[in-house]
Amino acid sequence: MATDRFSGSGRRLLLGLVSAAAIGTAALPAAAQRAQPCIGASWELTGPLAHTGMTIRIAVETALDEINAAGGVLGQPLRLIAYDDVGEPARAVDNARRIGERDNCIVMMGGFRTPNAIALRDPLAEMELPWMGVISAGTGVIEHPNNANKWMFRVSMKDRWVAPFLVEAAKARSRSGKIALVFEGTAWGQGAVPDVERAMAAANTPLAGKETFNIADQDMSAQMIRLRDAGVDTIIFYGVDREATNMLRSMDRLGYKPTIISAWGIGVQFARTAGPLAEGVLVAGTYTWMGDLPPRAAGVLQRIQAKFPQIASAADIPLPSGTANAYDATYIIAEAIKLAGRFDRDAFRQALFRVNYEGIVANYAPAFEPRQERHDAILPASYKLFAFHNGAMLPVEQTPFRQAAR
Amino acid sequence: MEAIVQYLLTGLSAGSVYGLIALGFYVMWSAAKAVNFTYGDVFMLGGVGTVVLMELGLPLPVAAATAIAGAAVVGAIVERVFVRPFNREANSIGWMLTTIAVGIMIESSTTATYGPLGRPLPTPLVEHPIRIGGSGIYPQELLLPVAAIAATFALEFFYKRTVLGRAMRAVSFNRVAAGLVGIDADRITLLAFAIAGGLGAFAGFLVAPVVQASASMGVIVGLKGFMVAIIAGIANARGVVIVGILYGVAEKLIEGFLSTAARDAIGFTLMILLLLLFPQGLFGRAEVRKV
Structure with a gap:
């Protein structure tokens, strides 16, 4: 009888433990689960901002080809899963849910619009999904009002x-x-x-x-x-x-x-539409693919052109800084995964603070620091001034507009 | 003084575009008591079509003429497929929905194929402005009021002096009676929409060198052109052009002396007040029907 009672209590205890374990497992944050070797992206791939999505896509796919040709990350190829948000914040949130919960990617990459990035603050924190912006320059994307940004990072300018x-x-x-x-x-x-x-x-x-x-x-x-x-x-x-x-x-x-x-809202199309009136207009940015390029960047441009026939020349890259930022961001992601040593979102996030990488835009040493202000990788020292000259957007040093007013 | 001259010049140019578009609405309304709400997009086809055809190697006049002819065909197709079947009954409004939907489709497909960014339409008439003191205007912009006035007189001549034009007026006056005397009202309406399409595209072609040819170039001006037509009293050709020009000038004066950010809010408020005061439009007449 006593044994029976003990057995009954034991079963209840066992059931309780199993239930608690099941509930505990279900309640574990997604970050603690094994993530997939993929970069999920929500970009403006169609609609009036389609050129911005293309600007980022050409860089990320080219960088991934290079990374995967060199062995990938942790022995696996790094994949890209890109969704279209047409520039709408609500769609960006839907895409983030897909990327974080269904695709279970290790990181999400953002697109052009700041409102889309702002809309992602809470969903990303909830899913513990790291996010990497490459254009959206709004200060609030990274510097959250509660000073508690943990998951959002950016390789871009900050307003x-x-x-x-x-x-x-x-x-x-x-x-x-x-x-x-x-x-x-x-x-x-x-x-x-x-x-x-x-x-x-x-x-x-x-x-x-x-x-x-x-x-x-x-x-x-x-x-x-x-x-x-x-x-x-x-x-x-x-x-x-x-x-x-x-x-x-x-x-x-x-x-x-x-x-x-x-x-940096104006890009190379401005030179086409304004014609001679564009001469001497100055624009801030992080990179231009026109003018004299360092050998590494020239090689990247060649590979972009080879992979994307619509990019016949540097003049066909609508937002040159965005393309360069996205290229560097892809490498920073790959480096961080290697440093993390496993496909784990929190380990990846921690590793971002240890990445040291010489990019085409800047020397990221380190790429990020734990305080939220430094979740921006490109520091003002790397901001550049470009000038429109003879229909091209060139580093101001390569033009007659170094100092003189127009 | 220089500022006022500038507002008058740019207002004249912008207002002429509204006037030309309103004139297209007038042509369509006269024939069918319905309009084509894709009209802003037909206007866009004039600019975008010319740019695309020039990029394919056609010279400017041929490219423009082809684009305008193409837009006229689009206007006719819209009437045949998206207006006529939905405008059979006296108070039908289905054509509103269908033409708005087609407009969205045209704009989206243009964005997808042509791209979202504006492209230049180079003409020698936007290379150097004509300066009047500290004010100025491009010769290309001066073509706009000339075109608006010429189109008005040409339409009046067409309506009064040609058999086809008289048939169009007959259809406008009484569709059933026109049919009884052997006028093919459907064909006349189709022709009116084609003429309006060509007129809208012509306006788009004229303004594109100044404002760039883009998929969205007709969205706002299409809306304002319709508003101008309503305020003028849509059945008066001279009226719609005059109100269009006045509205363009008023916009510039609002920008100059009140607020640039609130220009449209003030302009639309003004229009609503005018409509309250003149329900038939400034140049319209109340329709009298014998029963």
Whole structure:
């Protein structure tokens, strides 16, 4: 009887332990499970931002070909699983769920738009899925308001660091000291205003003008008249190719020729649409594939061209900095997996702080540091200034626009 | 003063585009009491088509003429396939849905094939602006008001002096009665949509050198052109062009003296107020039906 009672209690104890173990296993975070050797990506592959997805894809696939040809990571090939989010945050979140839960990739790579990246903050933390941005430059992508970003990393520019860089370049080129800000009426453009104002205040130079425009605006005469009448000789510009061209046309009508120093929203298409008006426009970025390239970068460009026939020349890479960032980011991911020694998301995340890698954009030594501000790999020292010259986007040092105002 | 001259010049140019588009809506409405809401995309086909054909090696005039003819065919197809079957009853509104849907399809497929970025349409008329003091305008932009006025007079001549034009007016006046005297109302309506398609594409071709040819170039102007047509009273050719030009100038004055960011909000508010004051449109007349 006593034995029976003991046996009954033992069974209940055993059942309880098994249940607890089952529940415990189910509750384990995904990071503790073995992840797959894949990079999941949510990019703008179709729709009006399709050129941005292509910009990243050509770099990542080329880098993966090189990495896998050299033996892959931990003896396995590193795969790419790319999903289209059409630039919509909700789709980016859906894609993150697929990547984190169904595909169980070790890392996710982000696309062009900052709002998409911002929308991923909570889902990524919930799934404990590391994320690597390569373009979306919004400060809040990496510097979360709760100061607790653990899973999001970026190999790109950061708006908070870009503003002082642009202001410094503007101050160096302005003869009158009258510098104005022209920005698009989007989250990106409006978000840059306080950054630029802070940087101008730090430089003891008040903004001589502040003008905005709407997406698809075809004429900006009113804004340019106000800036011209205020004596502005240098404009810091936050916008993209189409509106930049339309702004230059408005200036051309008025005969107004200030120096323009743009954030990196404008790319090589701007040179095509603006034609001779683009001459001398300066733009911040991390890389250009035009002009004299170091041998390694020249080789990468050749392999991109060989793999993607639509890239007939460097002029066909719409966002050159994004392509270079994505190439370096892919190698940093591979290095971190090797350092982690296993396909484990948390071990991978920890390894990112130990990666030392000489990339084509910068020397990452180390790539990241544990404080969230340094979840950005590219430091301001690696930001570069490019100039449009003879229809090409070149390092400013390779053009006549090194110092002189236009 | 220079600023006001500039606002008048650029307003004249932008307003002429609205006027040309509104004129297309007028042509369609006159024939079918329905319009083609893909019209902003037909406008886009004029610019994008010309660029693509030039990239294929055609000279500018041939490329433009082919693109405009192609857009006219698109206009006719839209009428035959997406308007006529949904406009059989007196109060049918199905054509609104179908034409909006086709517009989205045209824009999406253009984005997918042509690409999302704008491309230049080079013409010698955008190389150097004509300067008037501190103001200026490209010669290409001056073509726009000329084209709008010429198109208005040409349409008036067509409606009043040609057999086909008179047949179109007859269909507009009374479709059933026109049929009884032997006019093929369906064919006339098809022709009206084709003419409107060509007119819209012509406007797109004229403005593309200034604003770049892109898949989305017709979205906003298509909407504003329709709004201008309604405010003018859609059945008056001169009225829609005049209101288009006035609206373009008003936009520039709002940008110059009130707010660039709130331009559309102020402009649309103004239009709504006008519609409240003049329900038939500024140049429209109340329709009197004998019962």
